[in-house]
Amino acid sequence: MKLLIDIKSKSQELVFILNSEKRIFRLARYLLAGGTGAFVNLGSLFFLVHYLGFHYLAGSIISFTTAFVVSFVLQKFWTFRDFERNKKIVGKQLTNYLLIALLNLILNTFFMYFFVEFFGFWYMLAQFLTSGIIAILSYYLYKFFVFGKTNSFKHEIRNPKSETSTNI
Secondary structure (H helix, E strand, C coil), X not given: CHHHHHHHHHHHHHHHHHHHHHHHHXXXXXXXXXXXXXXXXXXXHHHHHHHCCCCHHHHHHHHHHHHHHHHHHHHHHHHCCCCCCXXXXXXHHHHHHHHHHHHHHHHHHHHXXXXXXXXXXXXXXXXXXXXXXXHHHHHHHHHHHHCCCCCHHHHHHHXXXXXXXXXX
């Protein structure tokens, strides 16, 4: 009996360690994918402002939008390992991702303006700080509302409620 308890205890420890490693690797993938998105964002912002003469806020909006496409693909397929191909589910994921991205765009613009105009930060430093703030918030939003295994919209699409109507 003691042997069974020891085996069960060791297996629970192993499961905890493996789950911890999965979380660490997912977090590392998120940071790398986010870093890639941030590089696209910062690189295109610098190019638009420095070389093309865009205003920093206009450049910020354009660069943020460009990074959106890169980020969605990397976060969906690489970070969260979500290979769902059902068009309705992917469409809903893209919609939720877009809603979060729009929230992020609003936050991005607000923080950029706040850091540049009120604190006098260089626009690149302001974008770097802003990206960090948004990255933390976004991880949890993506994990639970876009690519999570328990998303209610995945269940709803796979198991639609059958409503019967009767004509009286």
